[in-house]
Amino acid sequence: MxxxxxxxxxxxxxxxxxxxxxxxxxxxxxxxxxxxxxxxxGAAVEAGWDVEDIIYAPELLTSDYARDLILNTVKxxxxxxxxxxDIFRSLAGKxxxxxxxxxVHQRDLAFDDVDDFKHGVAxxxxxxxxxxxxxLRTLDAVGADGLILLDCGVDLYHPKVVRASMGAIFWxxxxxxxxxxxxxxxxxHAYKLIGTSAHGERLRKSxxxxxxxxxxxxxxxxxxxxxxxxxxxxVLASLPMRGRGTSLxxxxxxxxxxxxxxx
Numbered sequence: 001m002x003x004x005x006x007x008x009x010x011x012x013x014x015x016x017x018x019x020x021x022x023x024x025x026x027x028x029x030x031x032x033x034x035x036x037x038x039x040x041x042g043a044a045v046e047a048g049w050d051v052e053d054i055i056y057a058p059e060l061l062t063s064d065y066a067r068d069l070i071l072n073t074v075k076x077x078x079x080x081x082x083x084x085x086d087i088f089r090s091l092a093g094k095x096x097x098x099x100x101x102x103x104v105h106q107r108d109l110a111f112d113d114v115d116d117f118k119h120g121v122a123x124x125x126x127x128x129x130x131x132x133x134x135x136l137r138t139l140d141a142v143g144a145d146g147l148i149l150l151d152c153g154v155d156l157y158h159p160k161v162v163r164a165s166m167g168a169i170f171w172x173x174x175x176x177x178x179x180x181x182x183x184x185x186x187x188x189h190a191y192k193l194i195g196t197s198a199h200g201e202r203l204r205k206s207x208x209x210x211x212x213x214x215x216x217x218x219x220x221x222x223x224x225x226x227x228x229x230x231x232x233x234x235v236l237a238s239l240p241m242r243g244r245g246t247s248l249x250x251x252x253x254x255x256x257x258x259x260x261x262x263x
Contacts, residue, residue: 007055007082008084014053014055015087017103022034022093033157035104037100038099040162040166043170044102044170045072045078050104051104052079053078054101055082056080056082060097109175111177111185117173119262120146120148122148122149122150122182123147123149123217123220124151124153124179124217124225124226125153125223126154126221127154127221131221132161133160133163133169136174137168138254139168139254140171142261144258145173146172146174148175189213191215194235194237194261195236196219196236197238198238199236200238202237218253220250239256
């Protein structure tokens with residue numbers, strides 16, 4: 001493998017392009033997003049996503065897996081460019097970066113692109129990227145089939161979403177649609193829609209037919225579900241609050257409910 005020249009300038013066009021992907025405007029204009037870390041870049045490559053560029057800091061790469069990843073991506077024809085530690089740290093989102101990041105092409109899936117979708121999560125206008133990534137990670141852990149983002153919200157390809165998903169974003173389909181189209185799809189496929197509400201029942205009491213196809217519907221962190229969205233649900237489920245708090249973190253609530261549903 002021919003060693004490329006090490007990037008040392010923050011004005012280098014590739015470095016400037018990668019830095020622009022830290023903001024939503026840059027991601028929208030290019031259709032790319034940043035993926036940082038050995039596990040995450042490896043997942044993107046293994047899952048067959050379209051990787052445009054990889055940069056790495058040789059002094060920070062400490063594992064054989066990372067070095068093999070660089071060699072294998074070069075063999076696939078992906079551009080891999082070394083960069084100085086200082087330049088790499090200027091792009092990294094972590095205090096102790098692992099020394100590798102990539103730009104990857106976004107995917108925009110439609111309902112027709114998704115097969116064998118039996119159990120999933122839909123979230124209305126999520127605001128916190130960490131929550132969104134954690135929900136993705138959790139639905140992958142329980143064996144659910146995918147995530148539906150309703151009526152926009154936080155950018156799916158925000159670096160914190162990608163990082164918090166721990167690679168699940170590359171393995172689980174994520175659809176971005178409006179609520180009306182979602183309801184039409186739900187009705188056409190006879191999904192049971194399970195809403196979350198403080199006025200609902202314990203899930204074990206309200207939903208006992210575990211073999212049905214279902215979608216868990218979650219409201220945003222601030223507003224929850226609207227009256228219209230609640231009325232569209234077939235079942236309303238709640239979690240008991242025995243302390244002084246009145247609500248749970250969105251990702252925590254999703255995790256508890258998902259494990260109950262998938263048992």
